[in-house]
Structure formats: structure tokens, C-alpha cells
Amino acid sequence: MSTRWSLTIDCEQPARLAQFWALALGYVEKPPPAGFGSWEEWFAHYEVPETEWDDGAYLSDPDGVGPSLSFMKVPETKSVKNRLHLDVQAGGGREVPWEVRWPRVLDALGRLTAAGATLLREHEAQGKPDHLEMADPEGNEFCLV
Numbered sequence: 018m019s020t021r022w023s024l025t026i027d028c029e030q031p032a033r034l035a036q037f038w039a040l041a042l043g044y045v046e047k048p049p050p051a052g053f054g055s056w057e058e059w060f061a062h063y064e065v066p067e068t069e070w071d072d073g074a075y076l077s078d079p080d081g082v083g084p085s086l087s088f089m090k091v092p093e094t095k096s097v098k099n100r101l102h103l104d105v106q107a108g109g110g111r112e113v114p115w116e117v118r119w120p121r122v123l124d125a126l127g128r129l130t131a132a133g134a135t136l137l138r139e140h141e142a143q144g145k146p147d148h149l150e151m152a153d154p155e156g157n158e159f160c161l162v
Contacts, residue, residue, distance in 0.1 A: 023085040028155050031088035035074035037132050037154050038086060041105055041125075047075035047085055095156045103159045104148075110162060111147075119146060122161050126151075129161070 028034045039045060053059040060070050072090040107125030108118030126149060130136060133154035140148050149161040 021084075023087060025087040025089055026157065027091040028088050028157075029090065029094060030155070031072065031074040031090050033133075034153065034155055035076055035086070035088045037129075037134070038088075039076055040132050041129055041134075041153075041159075042076075042083070042086075043079070044076040044083075044086065045079045047077040099158045102157070104162050105159055106162050108162060115145065118162075122146075122149060125161055 026034065026038075035046070049056045049059050053062065056075075057070065060067075074088040076086040076088075078084070105125070108121040111118070113121075126136065129151065135152045137150040137152055137158065139146055140150060147162075150158065151161060152158050
């Protein structure tokens with residue numbers, strides 16, 4: 018039996034970064050916990066100070082398969098390379114033929130750079146492009162495959 022897990026990303030602007038990753042992954046804003054009509058209701062119920070209500074943002078997989086994502090505001094900026102990164106399989110993964118996969122990767126590149134991502138480098142395999150190393154709007158590295 019596997020253990021459910023989620024991923025929390027420390028950041029400066031939780032709502033902005035959540036919006037970027039919703040676009041990148043096809044995720045949606047996570048609904049508030051059962052019994053609450055909004056996150057604000059939940060915050061008020063648990064006496065979270067209103068000054069902290071914008072300190073986080075939450076996403077979920079609309080299909081209920083992937084892990085949930087939390088974005089938490091922290092005072093410090095990113096300062097070193099990630100030791101963990103996401104491989105966003107925008108092309109469908111390496112099992113998809115390159116001729117089908119690579120145009121999908123390039124399409125995602127356009128959408129994500131328009132949303133604030135940065136292309137860091139292109140990696141090749143067997144003499145042709147294989148994946149793109151990128152950074153999200155706050156500098157967190159990820160790959161487009």
C-alpha cells in the first residue's frame with residue numbers, strides 16, 4: 018500500500034506561482050476542506066489571522082490522481098540549485114515518438130515562457146533535442162520532456 022503525499026513549494030508569491038504551476042500541470046485550485054464553502058471560511062474557523070490568508074495557495078489534480086501542491090510564503094529567496102525537480106511530461110514522455118513528442122514540448126515551452134518561465138538549456142540525446150531545462154517564475158528548476 019502506498020502512502021499519499023503532497024508537494025510543498027516555498028516561495029515569495031504563492032498565488033502567482035500556483036497560477037503558473039496550474040498552467041504547467043493542468044491542475045486546478047484545491048477546493049476547501051469538506052464542510053467549508055471557501056478557504057476564507059476555513060481560515061476564520063481555525064482562527065488563522067487575516068494577515069496570513071494570502072500566505073499560501075493550493076492546487077490539486079482535477080482527476081484526483083496526482084499529488085496536491087501547496088505554495089507557502091517564506092521570507093527568503095531561492096539561493097541554490099534544486100536537489101529535487103519536476104519532469105513535466107508535456108510531450109507525453111519519452112515513450113512517445115520524438116516526432117510527436119518534440120512539437121508538444123515546444124508548444125509547452127511557448128506557453129510557459131509566456132507565463133514567466135525561463136529556458137535554461139536544451140539537452141540532446143542521440144543527436145537531437147531531448148528535453149528542456151527550465152526555471153519557473155521564482156527560479157525553481159524543472160524539465161520539459
